[in-house]
Every structure is written in structure tokens, then in C-alpha cells.
Amino acid sequence: MSKIIQKRKNKKRTLWALLLLLISIVIIIGCAFALLSDTTVALFTGKAGTLKLEIKEQSKTMVQYYTKNGTEYSDVHEGHINNLNPGDIIDTGFTVINKGNKSAVVRTILTFKVIGTDIPEDILNNLYIIPYDVDNLLTQRTAIRGGALDEAIELVLDEEASTSGIQVYKYVVDQAGIQILNGGIDFPNREIELNGVDEFLARYLIYFDFNAGNEYQKINIEINIKVEAMQYRNNTEENWGFVDEEDISIGDKLIPTLTYNYDSWTNNNVLVTLTFNKPATITNNGGNNTFLFTDNGSFAFNWSDSLRKFWN
Numbered sequence: 001m002s003k004i005i006q007k008r009k010n011k012k013r014t015l016w017a018l019l020l021l022l023i024s025i026v027i028i029i030g031c032a033f034a035l036l037s038d039t040t041v042a043l044f045t046g047k048a049g050t051l052k053l054e055i056k057e058q059s060k061t062m063v064q065y066y067t068k069n070g071t072e073y074s075d076v077h078e079g080h081i082n083n084l085n086p087g088d089i090i091d092t093g094f095t096v097i098n099k100g101n102k103s104a105v106v107r108t109i110l111t112f113k114v115i116g117t118d119i120p121e122d123i124l125n126n127l128y129i130i131p132y133d134v135d136n137l138l139t140q141r142t143a144i145r146g147g148a149l150d151e152a153i154e155l156v157l158d159e160e161a162s163t164s165g166i167q168v169y170k171y172v173v174d175q176a177g178i179q180i181l182n183g184g185i186d187f188p189n190r191e192i193e194l195n196g197v198d199e200f201l202a203r204y205l206i207y208f209d210f211n212a213g214n215e216y217q218k219i220n221i222e223i224n225i226k227v228e229a230m231q232y233r234n235n236t237e238e239n240w241g242f243v244d245e246e247d248i249s250i251g252d253k254l255i256p257t258l259t260y261n262y263d264s265w266t267n268n269n270v271l272v273t274l275t276f277n278k279p280a281t282i283t284n285n286g287g288n289n290t291f292l293f294t295d296n297g298s299f300a301f302n303w304s305d306s307l308r309k310f311w312n
Contacts, residue, residue, distance in 0.1 A: 050100035087210035093203030116219035
């Protein structure tokens, strides 16, 4: 009888030993699994964003104007209009797009230069610059000719830049005219702002009042539209940077004239003099507008007008 009881005790010990072994194996396997799973590492990488603004190519040289009777002209050479008449409206400007992924704030600076020996005192009462209404151009043009000029930009005389025969007026868009430009549409991770747009339109109408008199025939007008931008997010300083600009001129085109001290063949030295019908800068020959030929040959003057276009 005692042997039977002893065998049962031995079986119980064996059973407990097996259970302990199984539990130990489970714990060891469980610990091994936990150790292996704990080796997973999460990595975070970051890359600085970019801000790169440029003019949309198809809008870069957009200049057209409309006469009072509705005729439209778009063939304006090199941003210049020769025959502007009272009552005409010029439509000019360009579109800025973002080629980086960061958002930006964008603003416009207008410079309005009047050139002439006898500039009318009421110049700002007859020439107006008005922000373009993209959704209502036809109505806007009609309203402007009807005297709706309340939205005209108030140009301020820049006394430091003005000289005898040249009056320079300037306008820097105020806070209400600053636009938020989203990150570029080509970037899936671009910055998109609550009131942001995907394109910035720097476009204006320039109206030559129908009541302007003959005194305006003697002046030239040059208009510069410049766009500046800076980063929108986390920007605590006004650090505006240049984006691009376009120019338009109204009036007499720059015309060079060469004169000689001899009108026929000669064995003597020949002095050539270059003059212009409006301000220009000679960029070679030491800035001198004369050149002395002491022998047969050729010489090319290089010059630039106030629109920064270079010629020879």
C-alpha cells in the first residue's frame, strides 16, 4: 500500500516538475519575444523648406491698352506706348507664382516717373493708377471713364529721387494690400494658409483722363511695378526680398541721333556726337557722348535708357 502511495507522490512531483518546466519555457519565450520587440527604433528626419517666387511666364510682358471707343491694342513694343490719347486705359502687370513649398507674404511697390521740361502741376489729377478687378474688367473700365476713381492709388512725391525735369512718385502697398501666397502647387507637403492664394496678381489699370489738355504732349511717363516677398510662418521681422519687376513707358520713345563735324568725305579727323531725345546713359567710352575718328574704322556706342534696356 505504501508503494502505491509513493508512486502517486512521485507522479505528482513529476507533473509539477513538467508544469514548472512549461511555465519556465513560456516565460523564457515571452521574455525573449519582449526583448526582440523592444529593439524597434522610430526615426524622425526633417528638411528645410524653400521659398522661390517668380513671374508666371505667359504674363511676363503683358501690356495692352484700350481707347475710349473700345479699340484694344496688345502689340506694345518693349513695354512702350507712343500714342496714348486722353480717355485711354492701360492694362499692365504680371502674375507671381511660388516654386518653393513655403508660404510667403507678397506686396507691390509702384514707381511713377514723369519726365519733361514743363510738367503740368495737376499731373496727379489726370493720370490714375487703379488696382485691377479680375472679375469685372469691362464694368471697371466703364466706371473709371465715368469718374469712379475712388480706388485710385495715392502716389506720394519722392523728393529725394526727383530732380529738375523729373518728378518721381511712389506707392508701397499698405497692410490691406499685402497678399498671402501658398506654397507651390507642385509640392505635396506645401504650406497652405487660411487666406492664402496660389497666384499673386500684380496688375493695374492706368487711366489717362479724357479731360487732359495739350500740355501732356510734352512729357514722358515711366511706370515700374515691383514685387517683394518674405516668409509667412514664424517671421518676426520685416525682411522683404526682391522678386521681380516690370516697366512700361508712355510718350516719346528713346531716339538716338548721330551728328558729324563733316558732312562729306574728308582727310581730317571726324568728331561724332551722340544725343537723345530723353534721358539716357552711355555705358562705354567713359560715359562720353563723343568719339574722334583719326583713321578709317568703326565705333559702337552702348547706352541704356531709364528702363534699364541696353542698346548699341
